[in-house]
Amino acid sequence: MAAMGGEARRRAILRWLGESGSPVPGGELAERSGVSRQAVARDVAVLRAAGHGIVATSRGYVLGAAGGRGRTRVFKVRHTRERLAEELRTVVDLGATVEDVIVNHRVYGVVRGRLGIASRRDVDRFMRSIESGRSAPLMEVTSGYHFHTVSAPDEETLDAVGHALDEAGFTAPILPYERDALAGE
Structure with a gap:
């Protein structure tokens, strides 16, 4: 899969987390978006700074309480x-x-x-x-x-x-x- 651009990837990460009923591993987000896990971690940091309540658990990322x-x-x-x-x-x-x-x-x-x-x-x-x-x-x-x-x-x-x-x-x-x-x- 070709890598998505940064903004599109961050929108997709929010959508995937919002649609998931359980934590989504960083590796899975990386595979879906065609980038490294480190790139996903940077995207999550950007999204958190923008006010999205993404929480890292031992099983993956979830939208936390601040996320709705x-x-x-x-x-x-x-x-x-x-x-x-x-x-x-x-x-x-x-x-x-x-x-x-x-x-x-x-x-x-x-x-x-x-x-x-x-x-x-x-x-x-x-x-x-x-x-x-x-x-x-x-x-x-x-x-x-x-x-x-x-x-x-x-x-x-x-x-x-x-x-x-x-x-x-x-x-x-x-x-x-x-x-x-x-x-x-």
Whole structure:
């Protein structure tokens, strides 16, 4: 395939991400547009600078909350590894997306990992990665305490997510120093 011009390629990347129901790997975007993965990464940087909410996850690029997913809210939660899938399913079953995981480490500060988990299938894929034993969940470095940015189409869905997480015993109060750390990120 012949390489597209820069502007046409960036429009196509936005279209492909908008049409996809799951993350699109950089290699796939590169192949579709006839350029290198590095060129795609530069295009994504240009699109982000222009205000498009493209998020890089471990499985590829997605349009994040700033890209039209509606509202976001940060929830502080705590649980064991054994309840990780239950927590994620609680969110996605209500039609919301777990955009990231954040820990506020006393030594390293705020550490964020992009997730983009929007379905039970995404939860299952994530859990297989964790269970492979190659990496541990970030929450394990902070005794199970962590934060998630959750996106949803509206405030009512976010309220339902908060209620469901609370009912399941997952929520923890956000302390003033944590709020300041997250805001200063």
